[in-house]
Amino acid sequence: xxxxxxxxxxxxxxxxxxxxxxxxxxxxxxxxxxxxxxxxxxxxxxxxxxxxxxxxxxxxxxxxxxxxxxxxxxxxxxxxxxxxxxxxxxxxxxxxxxxxxxxxxxxxxxxxxxxxxxxxxxxxxxxxxxxxxxxxxxxxxxxxxxxxxxxxxxxxxxxxxxxxxxxxxxxxxxxxxxxxxxxxxxxxxxxxxxxxxxxxxxxxxxxxxxxxxxxxxxxxxxxxxxxxxxxxxxxxxxxxxxxxxxxxxxxxxxxxxxxxxxxxxxxxxxxxxxxxxxxxxxxxxxxxxxxxxxxxxxxxxxxxxxxxxxxxxxxxxxxxxxxxxxxxxxxxxxxxxxxxxxxxxxxxxxxxxxxxxxxxxxxxxxxxxxxxxxxxxxxxxxxxxxxxxxxxxxxxxxxxxxxxxxxxxxxxxxxxxxxxxxxxxxxxxxxxxxxxxxxxxxxxxxxxxxxxxxxxxxxxxxx
Amino acid sequence: xxxxxxxxxxxxxxxxxxxxxxxxxxxxxxxxxxxxxxxxxxxxxxxxxxxxxxxxxxxxxxxxxxxxxxxxxxxxxxxxxxxxxxxxxxxxxxxxxxxxxxxxxxxxxxxxxxxxxxxxxxxxxxxxxxxxxxxxxxxxxxxxxxxxxxxxxxxxxxxxxxxxxxxxxxxxxxxxxxxxxxxxxxxxxxxxxxxxxxxxxxxxxxxxxxxxxxxxxxxxxxxxxxxxxxxxxxxxxxxxx
Ligand SMILES: [Zn+2]
Numbered sequence: 001x002x003x004x005x006x007x008x009x010x011x012x013x014x015x016x017x018x019x020x021x022x023x024x025x026x027x028x029x030x031x032x033x034x035x036x037x038x039x040x041x042x043x044x045x046x047x048x049x050x051x052x053x054x055x056x057x058x059x060x061x062x063x064x065x066x067x068x069x070x071x072x073x074x075x076x077x078x079x080x081x082x083x084x085x086x087x088x089x090x091x092x093x094x095x096x097x098x099x100x101x102x103x104x105x106x107x108x109x110x111x112x113x114x115x116x117x118x119x120x121x122x123x124x125x126x127x128x129x130x131x132x133x134x135x136x137x138x139x140x141x142x143x144x145x146x147x148x149x150x151x152x153x154x155x156x157x158x159x160x161x162x163x164x165x166x167x168x169x170x171x172x173x174x175x176x177x178x179x180x181x182x183x184x185x186x187x188x189x190x191x192x193x194x195x196x197x198x199x200x201x202x203x204x205x206x207x208x209x210x211x212x213x214x215x216x217x218x219x220x221x222x223x224x225x226x227x228x229x230x231x232x233x234x235x236x237x238x239x240x241x242x243x244x245x246x247x248x249x250x251x252x253x254x255x256x257x258x259x260x261x262x263x264x265x266x267x268x269x270x271x272x273x274x275x276x277x278x279x280x281x282x283x284x285x286x287x288x289x290x291x292x293x294x295x296x297x298x299x300x301x302x303x304x305x306x307x308x309x310x311x312x313x314x315x316x317x318x319x320x321x322x323x324x325x326x327x328x329x330x331x332x333x334x335x336x337x338x339x340x341x342x343x344x345x346x347x348x349x350x351x352x353x354x355x356x357x358x359x360x361x362x363x364x365x366x367x368x369x370x371x372x373x374x375x376x377x378x379x380x381x382x383x384x385x386x387x388x389x390x391x392x393x394x395x396x397x398x399x400x401x402x403x404x405x406x407x408x409x410x411x412x413x414x415x416x417x418x419x420x421x422x423x424x425x426x427x428x429x430x431x432x433x434x435x436x437x438x439x440x441x442x443x444x445x446x447x448x449x450x451x452x453x454x455x456x457x458x459x460x461x462x463x
Numbered sequence: 464x465x466x467x468x469x470x471x472x473x474x475x476x477x478x479x480x481x482x483x484x485x486x487x488x489x490x491x492x493x494x495x496x497x498x499x500x501x502x503x504x505x506x507x508x509x510x511x512x513x514x515x516x517x518x519x520x521x522x523x524x525x526x527x528x529x530x531x532x533x534x535x536x537x538x539x540x541x542x543x544x545x546x547x548x549x550x551x552x553x554x555x556x557x558x559x560x561x562x563x564x565x566x567x568x569x570x571x572x573x574x575x576x577x578x579x580x581x582x583x584x585x586x587x588x589x590x591x592x593x594x595x596x597x598x599x600x601x602x603x604x605x606x607x608x609x610x611x612x613x614x615x616x617x618x619x620x621x622x623x624x625x626x627x628x629x630x631x632x633x634x635x636x637x638x639x640x641x642x643x644x645x646x647x648x649x650x651x652x653x654x655x656x657x658x659x660x661x662x663x664x665x666x667x668x669x670x671x672x673x674x675x676x677x678x679x680x681x682x683x684x685x686x687x688x689x690x691x692x693x694x695x696x697x698x699x700x701x702x703x704x
Pocket of ligand 1: 216217218237238
């Protein structure tokens with residue numbers, strides 16, 4: 001009875017919000033949860049194919065969307081939380097959206113991206129049959145607490161997994177390898193990882209979290225570093241080392257405009273894959289999504305096709321044409337590691353003088369402390385910038401950071417108001433050039449709204 | 464002129480972007496033609512008390528803090544005390560601040576002993592003090608971001624860095640933030656602290672140079688961007704707390 005009331009109320013609220021043009025909100029889920037606290041457990045139990053879950057600090061939205069695209073290509077109807085509202089009430093809203101007033105679901109299975117902090121609760125409520133764990137980075141510490149704490153909570157949660165659950169883990173992230181040790185009997189662990197020496201970095205960057213062995217605290221030895229603390233590692237003191245992955249990424253070819261190509265070695269032979277979003281971290285995301293889909297028994301043809309037709313997730317990386325050969329390229333930034341990867345992608349071509357716009361807000365969803373900007377290696381931009389315009393509530397902090405990174409102050413301008421700042425940047429963008437825009441989360445939301453008014457993008461909940 | 468900076472436990476005590484303080488101090492020295500070296504010193508690395516003019520000591524996660532406290536026992540702690548007695552400047556933030564004090568008392572478990580360069584001690588608190596802050600200090604107004612649950616109390620040898628105009632400060636009780644004792648500065652100020660407070664950065668720089676060169680006058684720099692960031696942070700603190 002409570003359930004029925006909760007579903008009906010939640011759905012009515014969703015209708016109203018949609019009609020008044022406020023999509024993608026978690027509010028109806030919140031209300032439904034207030035009426036029936038275990039509404040999420042009840043709704044997910046009605047999904048015939050059960051649920052899968054994606055967690056990780058970086059790339060979980062893209063990974064979830066890649067996974068969903070593969071499943072949809074294979075004809076599986078997926079209920080998935082698309083608009084990035086990934087707390088418990090967001091998940092509830094997602095399911096309400098797809099339920100009939102009587103609580104009947106049209107989807108075959110649920111696929112949810114879940115916040116670091118919400119994982120234990122979401123896992124207990126949803127009882128997923130598959131969990132894809134990407135990585136664990138330092139992210140918005142003021143919100144989630146320290147990495148050790150999160151890892152401990154995840155480990156506790158993993159100990160409670162039901163037999164038959166599949167854990168798909170990134171072997172290159174020591175935290176993921178460590179967490180696999182907590183899987184109870186009957187839980188299947190599957191690893192994916194990268195093996196392509198030409199892409200290895202020379203040394204660990206500043207923002208790196210896991211240079212110490214998680215088990216014994218000894219300095220870890222890396223034979224290859226691919227992104228931040230991810231790579232081929234082993235502890236010289238104990239038996240902790242990178243597990244041999246069943247799914248291995250090889251022969252990676254990166255391109256900013258074309259996306260990436262790579263070979264994925266699987267237990268059933270190699271697959272040639274193409275993914276339409278740039279950057280090495282998206283290769284990891286695609287490998288994780290593929291490993292998860294293949295472990296579920298999805299045919300290889302659907303994986304290949306799904307990845308190829310994938311279009312960038314709202315806000316993660318998006319390319320918008322302005323005419324006269326001019327483009328905007330939007331890449332969301334939310335922590336030092338992610339930002340470093342975006343910078344690595346943008347500075348790929350040494351001949352290019354970048355035209356950039358960096359928009360930094362400090363609202364709750366962005367992380368209220370902007371200290372993290374000092375952990376980003378903006379120094380790589382020195383000599384590589386045509387000019388840079390900053391915007392957002394912390395436009396001046398950002399401009400200051402760039403000055404201290406050794407960038408000529410004459411190339412830096414700032415304007416807090418995002419619409420004005422964008423106009424200034426677009427006005428000085430020459431024909432056939434791209435403006436690279438890197439906003440934080442709430443800055444991206446504002447930017448989308450501004451671009452929508454200009455007729456350049458569609459509202460994200462309609463995608 | 465030359466400036467020697469030591470970054471203590473750069474690999475363990477480096478959360479919250481506090482290396483912005485090192486970047487700021489060294490850039491502001493270099494822009495004035497002062498040759499600057501930054502040396503990273505971690506667990507097991509010896510400290511030559513005569514070598515460095517400025518020591519930076521940041522915050523870390525709990526687990527790391529124990530390894531660092533362990534390393535500070537004995538010779539290393541003694542070398543740092545000798546350096547301070549000879550006039551070297553210290554800036555310690557958060558966990559580093561606590562470890563320069565006498566001890567940190569956790570909820571359960573034994574005290575984490577510091578080296579007592581600052582006459583302060585810290586008790587674990589159950590409330591996280593978090594948000595934008597404004598401090599009124601003898602060096603002018605300071606803007607920053609606090610994020611700590613430890614409550615730090617000053618003894619008679621130390622004086623506060625300033626009054627909290629906005630923010631919880633040392634212990635959310637006495638309205639003060641940070642501690643100063645001779646040339647040793649400790650505080651809970653992230654943000655990073657020095658980039659947006661160039662006047663305070665220059666004060667520390669002058670103190671650090673004094674050890675070798677006596678009183679120095681610093682060439683003024685164009686601080687337009689720095690002060691714009693300072694003013695924006697003042698505004699954010701007033702809007703958000
Ligand atoms: Zn070990």
